[in-house]
Amino acid sequence: MKFPGQRKSKHYFPVESRDPLTNELNPVISPKHTHITGIDQTLVDIEAHVDQAFIDRHQLVKGNSLLIDDLAAQTLYQELQDKQLITAEFAGGTIGNTLHNYSTLADGRSVMFGVMSQNITIGDYAYRYLCNTSSRVDLNYLQAVNGPVGRCFTLISDCGERTFAISKGHMDKLTPEFIDEKLVKTGAALTLTAYLMRAGDDPITQAAMQAIEYAHQANVPVVLTLGTRFLIEDDPKWWQQFISEHVTVLAMNEEEAEALTGESDVLLACEKALEWCDLILCTAGSRGLFMAGYTDEAFKRTTSHTLLPGAIPEFNQYEFSRPMLKTDCEQALKVYSHIAPFMGGPEKITNTNGAGDGALSALLHDMAANVFHRSNVEQSSKHRFEALSYSSFAQICKYANRVSYEVLAQHSPRLSRGLPEREESLEEAYWER
Numbered sequence: 249m250k251f252p253g254q255r256k257s258k259h260y261f262p263v264e265s266r267d268p269l270t271n272e273l274n275p276v277i278s279p280k281h282t283h284i285t286g287i288d289q290t291l292v293d294i295e296a297h298v299d300q301a302f303i304d305r306h307q308l309v310k311g312n313s314l315l316i317d318d319l320a321a322q323t324l325y326q327e328l329q330d331k332q333l334i335t336a337e338f339a340g341g342t343i344g345n346t347l348h349n350y351s352t353l354a355d356g357r358s359v360m361f362g363v364m365s366q367n368i369t370i371g372d373y374a375y376r377y378l379c380n381t382s383s384r385v386d387l388n389y390l391q392a393v394n395g396p397v398g399r400c401f402t403l404i405s406d407c408g409e410r411t412f413a414i415s416k417g418h419m420d421k422l423t424p425e426f427i428d429e430k431l432v433k434t435g436a437a438l439t440l441t442a443y444l445m446r447a448g449d450d451p452i453t454q455a456a457m458q459a460i461e462y463a464h465q466a467n468v469p470v471v472l473t474l475g476t477r478f479l480i481e482d483d484p485k486w487w488q489q490f491i492s493e494h495v496t497v498l499a500m501n502e503e504e505a506e507a508l509t510g511e512s513d514v515l516l517a518c519e520k521a522l523e524w525c526d527l528i529l530c531t532a533g534s535r536g537l538f539m540a541g542y543t544d545e546a547f548k549r550t551t552s553h554t555l556l557p558g559a560i561p562e563f564n565q566y567e568f569s570r571p572m573l574k575t576d577c578e579q580a581l582k583v584y585s586h587i588a589p590f591m592g593g594p595e596k597i598t599n600t601n602g603a604g605d606g607a608l609s610a611l612l613h614d615m616a617a618n619v620f621h622r623s624n625v626e627q628s629s630k631h632r633f634e635a636l637s638y639s640s641f642a643q644i645c646k647y648a649n650r651v652s653y654e655v656l657a658q659h660s661p662r663l664s665r666g667l668p669e670r671e672e673s674l675e676e677a678y679w680e681r
């Protein structure tokens with residue numbers, strides 16, 4: 249596993265580079281590996297730039313992700329083809345993107361549970377999905393289905409806003425028997441999306457609930473990303489209950505945060521949502537991103553950054569602390585952190601598809617790095633208390649933000665390579681010091 253983010257100090261990381269003295273006492277011959285698991289609806293993104301009239305004509309809602317039937321999909325696809333509007337086709341799906349980006353960043357294994365067409369022909373959507381997924385994403389546990397994977401028409405408006413129209417195919421046919429109990433229980437995290445809960449009579453929702461049960465039995469953190477505010481604002485109470493019963497880490501953007509909590513201020517929304525989960529990553533578009541969570545009074549660390557004003561004054565005071573489960577804290581303290589977009593954001597943003605998923609994959613990398621380090625260097629001072637991540641709130645913000653920038657600067661929601669080892673924007677002197 250690679251070190252999460254870019255820093256000079258990589259204390260016993262990779263784990264083979266431990267102190268020579270302790271190496272002699274307890275040599276690492278071959279490090280124990282770590283993986284994460286996730287469930288997704290297997291989807292290919294079909295990207296096109298369209299105007300408002302197109303969105304209205306196909307009865308879509310700007311910014312939403314709506315399910316459409318076969319006839320509507322056929323009509324929409326036909327118009328896109330006739331007018332030659334399709335600009336790209338990529339493997340997609342919010343968790344598929346997150347696992348791919350995790351594996352690319354961490355150079356580590358992730359396991360995806362989902363479906364795949366039994367019969368694949370070269371060039372079809374199932375084939376493209378497989379071709380566009382990192383070889384470090386283990387697809388051996390996919391369930392074979394007799395039909396196509398899903399298509400996600402990703403319609404980009406002039407303002408950069410995305411509207412998704414989903415033609416399901418067989419993407420929701422995953423059944424609970426295809427969730428591998430051992431893999432979920434030995435993983436560093438289980439990653440899910442709120443979209444899995446809108447499958448109607450299809451079995452993927454039960455498959456997700458089965459995975460959650462396995463994760464709970466083994467105290468594996470359950471990570472949920474909210475997808476779109478429209479899904480949440482239909483029934484915020486139901487989601488609040490769902491999160492408090494099942495979720496450890498919540499990823500959302502500021503609109504989803506408002507839909508969930510009723511608070512338009514991101515900090516206040518995070519403060520409220522911390523009553524239902526342990527750790528929050530909340531992206532805020534051109535305002536960057538926020539993290540919120542708990543740490544124990546005994547292990548809090550004061551920031552050396554400028555204290556920031558906001559609805560919670562000086563909210564970032566303890567952002568150098570590491571996130572912990574609330575139940576692991578003797579005296580739980582709420583901690584918040586914020587970062588503005590890396591270098592102010594790329595010069596030109598063609599579309600923001602996948603920027604939020606990118607940030608989440610960085611957080612997952614940091615959480616998995618903690619498990620990896622703990623299982624290989626158990627005696628390290630890092631593990632004298634149980635933390636959810638390897639790094640501090642502030643450091644994870646930096647890393648997640650940097651990854652979002654990379655996704656924004658390229659075209660696809662999936663990274664084609666990891667981050668550079670050394671940041672060009674940091675002076676040479678930083679690395680030499």
Ligand SMILES: Nc1ncnc2c1ncn2[C@@H]1O[C@H](COP(=O)(O)OP(=O)(O)O)[C@@H](O)[C@H]1O
Nearest residue numbers: 501531532533534536537589592593603604652
């Ligand atoms: N217009 C922008 N300018 C600069 N950075 C941006 C912009 N939009 C998004 N980002 C970066 O991408 C991250 C995720 O974006 P956001 O749009 O909030 O995610 P989502 O795709 O989940 O809605 C932000 O935290 C920020 O770092």
Ligand SMILES: Nc1nc2c(ncn2[C@@H]2O[C@H](COP(=O)(O)O)[C@@H](O)[C@H]2O)c(=O)[nH]1
Nearest residue numbers: 289313340341342400412443601602604605
């Ligand atoms: N699993 C599902 N993924 C979906 C659905 N609708 C859209 N999407 C995917 O989201 C990403 C973009 O993510 P974001 O971070 O920019 O919000 C894109 O690649 C789509 O494939 C859905 O219903 N289910």
